[in-house]
Amino acid sequence: MSTSPATFYERVDKAIGNPALQAAVRNATSRMSSGRDAAIAAFPEMDVMRDHARAIRAHTIARLDHYLREFEASVQRRGGHVHWAATSEEAVAIVVDIARQHGVKTVVKGKSMVSEEIELNPGLALAGVEVLETDLGEYIVQLDDDHPSHIVMPIIHKSRHDVARLFRAKLQATDDEVADAPRMAALARRVLRKGFLQADMGISGGNFGVAATGSVCITTNEGNGRMTTSLPRVHVALMGIERIVPTLDDLGVMLQVLGRSATGQKLTVYSNVMSGPRRHDRNGGREGESDGPEHFHVVLVDNGRSAIVGSELAEILYCIRCGACLNSCPVYQQIGGHAYGSIYPGPVGAVLMPALQGLHTWRDLPQASSLCGACREVCPVRIDIPRMLLELRDKTTELGLTPIWVTFGLTVFRQIATRPALFRRAQALASWATRRLATDGWIKSLPGHMARWSKKRDFPAFAPKTFQQLWEGRKR
Amino acid sequence: MTRVKLLVTCLIDTVYPQVGFSTVALLERLGVTVDVPPNQTCCGQPAFNSGSWDDARAMARHLIDVFGDDDVPVVVPSGSCGDMVIHQAPHLLKDDSQYGPRAAALAARTYELTQFIVDVLGVTDVGARSGDRLTYHPACHGLRGLGVARQPLALLERVEGPPRCPLPEAETCCGFGGLFAVKLSEVSGSLLDRKIANIEASGADTLVATDVSCLMHIAGGLHRKGSAVKVKHLAEVLAEGRSQ
Numbered sequence: 001m002s003t004s005p006a007t008f009y010e011r012v013d014k015a016i017g018n019p020a021l022q023a024a025v026r027n028a029t030s031r032m033s034s035g036r037d038a039a040i041a042a043f044p045e046m047d048v049m050r051d052h053a054r055a056i057r058a059h060t061i062a063r064l065d066h067y068l069r070e071f072e073a074s075v076q077r078r079g080g081h082v083h084w085a086a087t088s089e090e091a092v093a094i095v096v097d098i099a100r101q102h103g104v105k106t107v108v109k110g111k112s113m114v115s116e117e118i119e120l121n122p123g124l125a126l127a128g129v130e131v132l133e134t135d136l137g138e139y140i141v142q143l144d145d146d147h148p149s150h151i152v153m154p155i156i157h158k159s160r161h162d163v164a165r166l167f168r169a170k171l172q173a174t175d176d177e178v179a180d181a182p183r184m185a186a187l188a189r190r191v192l193r194k195g196f197l198q199a200d201m202g203i204s205g206g207n208f209g210v211a212a213t214g215s216v217c218i219t220t221n222e223g224n225g226r227m228t229t230s231l232p233r234v235h236v237a238l239m240g241i242e243r244i245v246p247t248l249d250d251l252g253v254m255l256q257v258l259g260r261s262a263t264g265q266k267l268t269v270y271s272n273v274m275s276g277p278r279r280h281d282r283n284g285g286r287e288g289e290s291d292g293p294e295h296f297h298v299v300l301v302d303n304g305r306s307a308i309v310g311s312e313l314a315e316i317l318y319c320i321r322c323g324a325c326l327n328s329c330p331v332y333q334q335i336g337g338h339a340y341g342s343i344y345p346g347p348v349g350a351v352l353m354p355a356l357q358g359l360h361t362w363r364d365l366p367q368a369s370s371l372c373g374a375c376r377e378v379c380p381v382r383i384d385i386p387r388m389l390l391e392l393r394d395k396t397t398e399l400g401l402t403p404i405w406v407t408f409g410l411t412v413f414r415q416i417a418t419r420p421a422l423f424r425r426a427q428a429l430a431s432w433a434t435r436r437l438a439t440d441g442w443i444k445s446l447p448g449h450m451a452r453w454s455k456k457r458d459f460p461a462f463a464p465k466t467f468q469q470l471w472e473g474r475k476r
Numbered sequence: 477m478t479r480v481k482l483l484v485t486c487l488i489d490t491v492y493p494q495v496g497f498s499t500v501a502l503l504e505r506l507g508v509t510v511d512v513p514p515n516q517t518c519c520g521q522p523a524f525n526s527g528s529w530d531d532a533r534a535m536a537r538h539l540i541d542v543f544g545d546d547d548v549p550v551v552v553p554s555g556s557c558g559d560m561v562i563h564q565a566p567h568l569l570k571d572d573s574q575y576g577p578r579a580a581a582l583a584a585r586t587y588e589l590t591q592f593i594v595d596v597l598g599v600t601d602v603g604a605r606s607g608d609r610l611t612y613h614p615a616c617h618g619l620r621g622l623g624v625a626r627q628p629l630a631l632l633e634r635v636e637g638p639p640r641c642p643l644p645e646a647e648t649c650c651g652f653g654g655l656f657a658v659k660l661s662e663v664s665g666s667l668l669d670r671k672i673a674n675i676e677a678s679g680a681d682t683l684v685a686t687d688v689s690c691l692m693h694i695a696g697g698l699h700r701k702g703s704a705v706k707v708k709h710l711a712e713v714l715a716e717g718r719s720q
Contacts, residue, residue: 370653373620393527456665
């Protein structure tokens with residue numbers, strides 16, 4: 001589902017024409033990237049750890065059905081419930097059902113990209129359930145009726161002043177309450193605290209599900225995750241079916257590469273591992289666990305994922321959503337997340353969106369890359385995103401979705417480039433034409449589609465004689 | 477005597493023949509005999525990157541025929557065309573029983589220019605001297621595609637002349653990306669602006685890289701802005717001998 005009705009190219013133009021947005025995104029991504037680089041420089045084992053993390057992900061995805069069944073059995077053994085959702089509609093219906101079953105009126109929610117993917121909040125609102133986002137960034141997104149523009153930092157596109165304006169408008173905040181970031185956070189905290197104490201149900205995402213123990217692990221830096229999952233009497237964890245790791249040891253490896261890659265932290269501040277609902281002692285007395293929800297539900301969302309398993313795009317399911325590829329991507333840095341128009345933006349989104357929902361909707365995203373390879377370089381599980389962008393471009397052409405000027409132009413070029421005599425004639429013609437169009441060796445304005453090149457840069461006149469011609473001359 | 481075949485690349489052939497001659501001069505100075513197999517055209521990368529893989533395969537097959545099946549090393553003064561020959565062509569032709577193995581064999585004996593000089597010949601001081609204040613842009617495909625990072629730096633370090641000027645955000649893409657610069661011209665252009673601002677901030681008067689495609693893009697931006705900074709392929713810098 002697109003987050004915007006405009007075309008990709010319209011959104012890109014809008015982003016490029018917004019220097020404030022570019023500055024905000026550039027600042028945040030470069031801060032995250034240098035944090036990551038420093039954390040990795042201080043951890044010599046990182047390379048080995050990344051190999052290990054990749055091996056765990058590859059192993060798990062290759063045997064996903066096995067580990068999902070094990071995970072389900074383990075959750076049930078702990079007294080939790082597992083629900084399988086094939087589509088986003090099914091996933092929303094399951095969560096709405098759970099809410100009805102438990103007479104839920106209000107929900108507090110931790111950050112979950114899957115909940116954005118399945119459009120959970122509108123679904124719950126329709127069912128008369130009130131939802132409060134409790135991740136600070138997501139709370140701001142919710143207040144502003146906006147969408148996250150980054151998978152880890154949802155409001156990377158907003159400045160402090162934007163948030164101050166929003167709090168004044170929506171929370172009737174005073175000048176003092178929005179004077180600086182800590183005071184704004186304190187104000188949000190007061191609102192959220194009330195929500196935590198009142199909510200009937202907490203909804204979280206799930207960074208990892210541990211097959212052996214049936215545990216769900218969520219990582220947060222604000223502590224809202226543990227409040228969301230331990231205070232209300234019902235906890236629902238939403239996870240993509242690919243979020244599984246086999247054991248707690250494997251989880252330890254993933255957490256070490258996740259924090260460092262995402263924010264440059266050795267570990268996120270809170271890593272919560274939750275295994276089933278609160279346990280009471282045999283007589284229902286005070287000897288059992290002192291906190292935790294009475295009911296524990298895990299919703300495993302497929303929504304296009306199982307179709308990727310075994311395909312040439314399967315590697316994208318290794319992703320642990322650290323956001324390092326977004327931060328390192330020069331294209332993301334220039335346009336921000338909203339320009340992609342997708343829930344998952346940046347390099348990972350450019351593969352994941354067409355993989356999940358098809359190229360007919362997302363044909364433009366694989367083009368949004370200069371193939372510089374920065375994403376592959378930083379990925380904690382070494383996903384070869386450029387390779388898959390190229391595969392998707394090939395598929396786009398196969399489906400007849402590549403613009404005709406590109407495919408036709410390249411077919412003509414191929415006919416010429418596989419016939420050396422013709423190639424030489426074409427080179428001579430191009431040399432003549434470019435030199436005619438040029439002044440002092442440079443062309444200011446090119447014809448046809450190439451005009452887009454000459455909007456920002458001059459184009460060189462070609463040499464009067466090619467290297468190969470001159471080389472022939474030298475040999476004689 | 478070492479003998480190599482030069483893969484001149486279509487862009488050097490057509491637009492920058494002097495880079496081809498600098499490459500030859502440099503290799504000959506290092507005692508290498510350079511052959512230029514005739515009938516070279518394009519390695520097929522533009523088609524490959526744009527998703528026209530059938531067209532790319534046809535061009536890759538032509539390239540394989542041109543370079544033959546001997547064991548003479550192939551040297552290419554471009555990380556991007558090098559990546560195409562070394563990584564992408566074997567991938568493209570993996571199901572082709574005739575050309576697949578030939579693509580793999582060609583890939584195994586193909587070297588990007590600085591890789592060949594530093595890793596195969598074992599030379600870092602090529603006897604070059606430059607009067608220019610040089611800064612270096614590590615082009616993406618050479619840097620991350622081929623992992624050629626230290627070789628160009630080692631060669632540059634040994635060039636006599638004014639100290640090098642470090643380039644801020646050196647490893648950030650210049651925005652070229654082939655047809656990307658046309659399809660997403662605005663994004664590409666804003667990356668180019670960023671690269672040019674960094675080049676000007678470096679205090680250099682000459683930008684050096686190992687790929688003429690990026691250099692063509694950056695030079696076009698520098699010229700549009702009326703900048704005095706020049707661009708040179710690393711081979712041109714290295715070919716300027718100390719005695720000349």
